[in-house]
Amino acid sequence: MSETQSTPVVAADGLIKQFGRFAALRGVTGEFAAGKLYVILGDNGAGKTTLLRTIAGLAHATRGKISVLGSTDIGASRAQIGYMAHPSLLYDEMSGMENLRYFSELYGIPPADVDKRCREAIHAVKLDPDLDRPVGQYSQGMRQRMSLARALLNDPKLLLLDEPFSNVDARSAAEMAVLVAQARDRGKTVFVVTHQPAQLEAYADEFIWMELGRIVDRTATLQGSRA
Amino acid sequence: MSFFAITRATLTKDIRLEWRSKDAINAMLFFSLLVVVIFSFAFDPTAEESRRIAGGLVWVAFLFAAIVALNQTWARELRNQVLDAYRVSPAPATPLFIAKAVGNFMFVAVLEALMTPLFVAFYKLRALGPAWQLLPIAVLGTWALVVNGTFFAAMSLRTRAREIMLPLLLFPLSIPALLGMVNATTAVLTGESSPTFWIALLVAYDVVFTTACLLMFDAVLEAE
Numbered sequence: 095m096s097e098t099q100s101t102p103v104v105a106a107d108g109l110i111k112q113f114g115r116f117a118a119l120r121g122v123t124g125e126f127a128a129g130k131l132y133v134i135l136g137d138n139g140a141g142k143t144t145l146l147r148t149i150a151g152l153a154h155a156t157r158g159k160i161s162v163l164g165s166t167d168i169g170a171s172r173a174q175i176g177y178m179a180h181p182s183l184l185y186d187e188m189s190g191m192e193n194l195r196y197f198s199e200l201y202g203i204p205p206a207d208v209d210k211r212c213r214e215a216i217h218a219v220k221l222d223p224d225l226d227r228p229v230g231q232y233s234q235g236m237r238q239r240m241s242l243a244r245a246l247l248n249d250p251k252l253l254l255l256d257e258p259f260s261n262v263d264a265r266s267a268a269e270m271a272v273l274v275a276q277a278r279d280r281g282k283t284v285f286v287v288t289h290q291p292a293q294l295e296a297y298a299d300e301f302i303w304m305e306l307g308r309i310v311d312r313t314a315t316l317q318g319s320r321a
Numbered sequence: 322m323s324f325f326a327i328t329r330a331t332l333t334k335d336i337r338l339e340w341r342s343k344d345a346i347n348a349m350l351f352f353s354l355l356v357v358v359i360f361s362f363a364f365d366p367t368a369e370e371s372r373r374i375a376g377g378l379v380w381v382a383f384l385f386a387a388i389v390a391l392n393q394t395w396a397r398e399l400r401n402q403v404l405d406a407y408r409v410s411p412a413p414a415t416p417l418f419i420a421k422a423v424g425n426f427m428f429v430a431v432l433e434a435l436m437t438p439l440f441v442a443f444y445k446l447r448a449l450g451p452a453w454q455l456l457p458i459a460v461l462g463t464w465a466l467v468v469n470g471t472f473f474a475a476m477s478l479r480t481r482a483r484e485i486m487l488p489l490l491l492f493p494l495s496i497p498a499l500l501g502m503v504n505a506t507t508a509v510l511t512g513e514s515s516p517t518f519w520i521a522l523l524v525a526y527d528v529v530f531t532t533a534c535l536l537m538f539d540a541v542l543e544a545e
Binding site (some may be wrong): 181192 | 327397410
């Protein structure tokens with residue numbers, strides 16, 4: 095195994111995150127290898143979203159260490175991270191292409207490649223790049239897909255998805271699950287926070303169970319976990 | 322990744338969003354129009370009195386109206402938590418601040434361009450001093466309002482009562498700039514004194530606060 099393969103994509107050591115007196119993460123420790131699809135499960139308030147936001151660099155650990163893509167400076171890794179949150183992170187008044195063109199600039203995609211990259215990202219999530227409607231007029235399922243397209247735009251090594259299947263119908267959720275699995279198959283490391291683990295049961299490499307701000311179990315199958 | 326490209330893209334995006342929604346400009350225009358009309362009913366000043374009070378009246382109206390635009394500019398980034406998409410990207414914080422400040426400057430400048438003829442008509446204003454000096458006063462004064470306003474609007478983003486918090490933070494700090502704008506404008510309108518000192522004060526204010534805001538904005542954006 096090469097050094098690159100053995101280096102964990104994410105390594106957390108005693109990660110604690112407090113919001114005032116409330117501790118959302120209470121000592122998360124674990125290493126996560128490259129090229130795998132991790133599904134993070136747990137009740138509301140278990141710390142799943144906070145863990146994802148800490149990996150993304152949107153929340154800063156109160157104590158403990160976290161290394162993302164081999165660096166403890168998450169700012170340096172941002173170009174390699176794709177993040178999809180529960181809200182769409184899109185401007186409702188602009189079309190999908192307009193949104194993606196704007197975000198392309200933030201990732202420094204060369205102007206000559208912007209249109210091609212945006213179209214590829216939108217095609218990848220099975221939407222029409224020429225759809226001129228503002229995102230605010232999309233159905234929830236379309237919005238979730240466009241949000242995934244935004245997260246894939248910079249061709250990230252690490253993809254962080256928070257509740258990608260929420261508020262979408264069963265068919266759209268199943269299609270989204272395939273897209274997530276395809277991202278993993280292309281070599282990306284994917285973390286998915288979800289309350290619908292069955293959608294990813296066939297594709298996930300590992301299920302991570304969280305409880306009260308800690309990882310309490312890691313299993314290869316959903317049945318083998320605490321579920 | 323080009324600093325200028327990110328600034329231009331963010332500014333273009335903000336102008337496009339404002340053009341489509343017209344949230345800020347409509348609210349600012351309506352508010353300023355109310356001030357002009359209500360004050361013209363409340364007072365019946367002579368031309369001489371108008372020259373003395375117009376500087377204060379105009380700038381206070383623009384200051385209050387600007388608050389609307391300043392709150393709107395960041396409220397857009399909170400919808401769907403789009404600001405997180407910027408924060409998670411490798412783009413530096415400074416282009417975002419510059420684009421927001423320049424965008425707000427443009428929106429307030431449009432307001433001023435539309436409202437100034439109304440102020441002139443309602444208050445029968447005619448400058449007795451060199452009228453061209455009103456242009457640098459307007460530019461420097463408007464920048465003084467929006468640069469701090471953009472910064473403090475970002476700071477108050479995550480507070481519960483941000484619409485109240487912004488004026489509470491902004492108004493006390495804007496007093497030196499307001500003094501400069503009002504006195505410089507009055508000096509030009511009455512022609513009784515030179516506005517040079519007040520213009521110099523505005524230049525100094527703009528340089529100091531622009532530098533401070535640029536230096537501190539990264540910490541504001543990264544705050545949780």
